[in-house]
Amino acid sequence: MSEEKHLYLVDGSSYIFRAYHRLPPLTNQHGEPVGAVYGYTTMLWKLVDQLNAEDGPTHMAVILDAGSHTFRNDLYDQYKAHRPPPPEDLVPQFPMIRDATRAFSLPCLEEDGVEADDIIATYAKEALKEGWKVTIVSSDKDLMQLIEPGLDLYDTMNDRKLGREHVLEKFGVEPDKLGDVLALMGDSSDNIPGVPGIGPKTASKLIIEYGDVEAVLAAAPEMKKSKMRDNLIEHAENARLSRILVTLKEDCELPEPLEDFALKGIPEDPLKAFLQHHGFKSLLTRLGAADAAPERAQHSVEADGAETGDEPPVDRSAYETVTDEAALDRWIADARHSGYVAVDTETDSLESVTARLVGVSLATAPGKACYIPLGHGGGDLLGENPDQVPLDTALAKLKALFEDPAVLKIGQNLKYDIGVLAQHDIRIAPLDDTIVMSFDLEAGLHGHGMDEIAELFLGHTCLKFKDMVGTGKKKIEFSEVPLDRATEYAGEDADVTLRLWKRLKPRLSADRVTRVYELVDRPLVPVIAGMECAGIKVDREELARLSAEFAEQMDVTEGEIHDIAGEKFTIGSPKQLGEILFDKMGLKGGRKGKSGVWSTDVNEMERLARDGEPIAQKILDWRQLSKLKSTYTDALQAQINPKTGRVHTSYSLTGAQTGRLASTEPNLQNIPIRTEIGRQIRHAFVAEPGNVILAADYSQIELRLAAHMADVPQLKTAFEAGEDIHNRTAEELFGAVNRETRGRAKTVNFAILYGISRWGLAGRLEISPDEAQEIIDRYFERFPGISRYITDTLTMARETGFTETLFGRKTHFPRLKSKTQHERQGSERAAINAPIQGTSADIIKRAMARMGPALDKAGLGSVKMLLQVHDELVFELPEKDVESATSVIRDVMASAAEPLVKISVPLGVDIGTGPSWGAAH
Structure with missing residues (x-):
């Protein structure tokens, strides 16, 4: 440890809120909320470890805010007045967070009447007087005022020190002038008024020219006449008040002497006791005491039965760069000896279909990893490429592994x-996928990307890709990253x-999700990769024709809107549109947002359209044309892959918490199905010459599953007899079947399964809430099984925190017990639908995984599955194979649930073919 004293002051409040928002709601075995506590503990531990190892601080303290009322509120009663209170489940965690700090034997300081920033400022100045170095662990702009020789800030989010240069670059002034800039520009987050119309750049220019706030205000009357000059004169007192509010108090009482902050390492006993109390098993493992802690925090803070052993800490410097065959052979032999190996590829693109392979990394044990560069160099024409195993040689050896x-x-x-390795004729099997494991264990609780789950499950922050390649004009290709950094x-x-x-992996069994992982999701990984690689052909000329047609229709509709409004305006501008509708035309029922601008969202337009306002429907039509043109007919032309001539969507197995696949870049699941415009777009998806498109769609699968899962005899009988289910519902609800009652029955059938409220149904059917409630009551009276299903589903979800599909897929709903009504009700609606929609997703996934082998067995290997859109699968196949393929596809889809689950109603499958996707319907 250095003899020079170096004080670290940690802005604990920022840590708390970062921890709360980055993790899902978690509870310990005592039923206490501990999500923020767990996150805060891992962040603080990482900081203490890192600083002990790298920077040698000698003293450290954590500073917290004692309460919301300080001397600044006495000066200005609106200071931070509009900030919402902390979330209800965070409040009881504050004392536990203080306990966590003290468990590390770190001082935890707070003082009534002042803010944490003031305490930090006081201790910082005191330490500087004593000749100590000071680092403030925060990126708060207010604390940047304190920067001077010997004092800097440490931004842990971006792992960088912030000094004078950072303030100059960001605000254009020296740190000691930053308070003047902040006073002029104000701060909406703290409700500091400042001077209206003056932002950071203007404030900086004024302070550079005049020196400080008082000098700016004194010079204002002589400035050139402008709105800024007027505002400076009119709001001078607010500027002076703001200068006081942003000034940090540097003469607080020191609750503890500086010397008491001396770092003495992390004592094991108090930390062990704290972690045991809350059941933080992975952190106990890190401490070396896992066997003493059988409990675990609920909702997956830890893993029962997950024996990770004495894992070494992540040490990036220990990874090996493999540049010769002998080393590569050694790693491959090690992987074979282990029986498993973690694999990752580095490329030059996010599109797996065309990405160039730059390198491959392997890991055979925790802390034991290597990087095999295969395509580095070439960034500098005069430079030499680094030593690498020849690409063909390496790929041949890796293919065998x-x-x-x-x-x-x-x-x-x-x-x-x-997808990347498929370009080199390499197939990966067998496999496990951690993103899918995390999703199957904890869908609905958090994201499942590596950065997030590494923080959550390992307490580790991964290097960021942008830190390797840079951003903007200085960005380089990964192939140009030096090998030591790339490794x-x-x-x-x-x-x-x-x-x-x-x-x-061990948690799959412990949490009872092995079945859905092994029999639904894991088999789908290579299938999805194959579909992404296959892509689908689109007719560029047809898309261009549709774009031109949509543009023409938009022009006509725009003219009609302008005629109704009596003047021209920008329809795409919510501000201008609101002024036309509610100020000029005087339409009734409009509402303004916090910014004072009229709302013109889709709900508002649909309300006006229901009220019979012609302009509202025209606006909705114009918006749909605009969206479809920009999202599909224009964008799809640009997304045709020049190498394959096809469009390759990307599917996510973790994008929808119910288990449905999500489609992006482009999203092919949001093309309207039942509108003529949507059908026109689908006609642009075509088969290659000699082939046809086949579309296979489950018929009303969610209603069929509802009939089975809720045990509704009338619906079961109707499905078994092949009746029109909406006709049956119309007969049950309204006593007559005609076009109107069937349409209303169809709306009710689906709305009930989505847990719709009386007001929601009233809006859809354009009736009063009381009439809607009567329909809901009548529906439950005719189909009591649906009512029982809803009650039972919500009861179980409230007790366990999750729902389950017939295949055991769990979807978590952490907000089901929220005291905020809209959060709670939204979770209830989602929980009602999740078992049904999730089971539907599970069934089509099983069909997709079985489809390839079934087609191959029938000698139909030329039939390619291209797309999955909710309940529909889209294929491309030779015309001669249509009859045979139709039979196989129908059988696979109809029996996909079996033998794992036996559905008591038949799963109907509608199949059509044609030269385009649109024609296949």
Whole structure:
């Protein structure tokens, strides 16, 4: 440890809110909320470890806010007045967070009447007087005022020190002038008024020219006449008040002497007791005391039965760069000896279909990882490429490993790597995917990307890709990153993936999600990768024709809107549109947002349209045309892959919490199905010459599943007899079947399954809430099984925190017990639908996984599955194979649930074919 004294002052409040918002709601075995406590503990531990190892601080303290009322509120009663109170489930965690700090034997300071920033400022100045170095752990702009020689800030989010240069670059002034800039520009988050119309750049220019706030205000009357000059004169007192509010108090009482902040390492006993009390098992493992803690925090803070052993800490410098065949052979032999290996690819693109392979990383044990560069160099024409194993040689050796059935390949979002390696005729099998494991364990609680789950399950922050390649004009390709840095980044990806697998794999059984992982999701990973690689052909000329047609229709509709309004205006501008509708035309029922601008969202336009306002429907029509033109007919032309001539969507197995696949870049699941415009767009998706498109769609699968899961005899009988289910519902509800009652029955059938409220149904049917309630009551009277299903589902969800599909897929709803009404009701509606929609998703996933083998067995290997859109699968196949393929596809889809689940109603499948996707319907 350095003899020079170096004080670290941690802005604990920022840590608390970061921890709260980055983690899902978690509870310990005592039923206490501990999400923020767990996150705060891991962040603080990481900081203490890192600083002890790297920077040698000698003294440290954590500073917290004691309460919301300070001397600034006495000066200005609106100071921070509009800030909402802390979330209800965070409040009881504040005392536990103080306990966590003290468990590390760190001082935890707070004082009534002042803010944490004031205490930090006081201690910082005192330490500087004593000749100490000071680092404030925060990126708060208010604390940047304190920067001077010997004092800097440490931004842990971006792992960087902030000094004088940062303030100059960001605000254009020296740190000691920053308070003047902040006073002029104000701060909406703290409700500091400042001077209207003056932002950071203007404030900086004024302070540079005049020196400080008082000098600016004194000079204002002589300034050139402008709105800024008028505002400076009119709001001078607010500027002076703001200068006082942003000034940090540097003469607070010191609750503890500086010397009491001396770092003495982390004592094991108090920290162990704290972690045991809350059941933070992975942190106890880190402390070396896992066997003493059988409990675990609920909702997956830890993993029962996940024996990770004495894992070494992540050490990026320990990873090996493999540049010769002998080393590569050694790693492959090690992988075969282990029986598993974590795999990750580095490329030059996010599109797996065309991405160039730059390197491959492997990990065979925690802390034991390597990077095999395959395409580095070439950034500098005069430079030499680094030593690398020849690409063909390396790929031949890796192909043998990746296709070895005796070695399990582990990846994070492995479908991408499968797509990349498929370009080189390499197949990955067998496999495990940590992103899918995390999703199957904890859908609805958090995201499942590596950065997030590494923080959550390992307490580790991964290197960021942008830190390797830079941003903006200075951005480079990964192939140009020096090998030592590339090895740190790529090796960490493989190492962290393996560590995550060791945590998550045992939990599949412990949390009873093995069935959905092994029999639904894991088999789908290579299938999805294959569909992404296959892509689908689109007719560029047809898209261009549709774009021109939509543009013409938009022009006509725009003219009609302007005629009704009596003047021209920008329809796409919510501000201008609101002024036309509610100020000029005087339409009734408008509402303004906090900014004072009229709302013109879709709900408002649909309300006006129901009220018979012609302009509202025209606006809705114009918006739909605009959206479809920009999102599809224009964008799809740009998304045609120049290498394949096809469009390749990207599917996410973790994008929808119910288990449905999500489609992006482009999103092919949001093309309107039942509108003529949507059908026109689908006609642009075409088959290659000699082929046709086949579309296979489950018929009313969610209603069929509802009939089975809720045990509704009338609906079961109707489905078994092949009746029109909406006709049956119309007969039950309204006593007659005609076009109007069937349409209303169809709306009711689906709305009830989505947990709709009386007001929601009233809006859809354009009736009063009382009439809607009568329909809901009548529906439950005719179909009591649906009512029981809803009651039972919500009861179980409230007790366990999650719902389950017939295949065991869990969807978590942490806000079900929220005291905020709209959060609670939204969760209730989602919970009612999740078992049904999730089971539907599980069934079509099982059909997709079985489809390839079934077609191959029938000698139909030329039939390619291209798209999945909710309940529909889209294929491309030779015309001669239509009859045979139709039979196989129908059988696979109809029996997809079996033998795992037996559905008591038949699963109907509608199949059509044609030269385009649109024609196949």
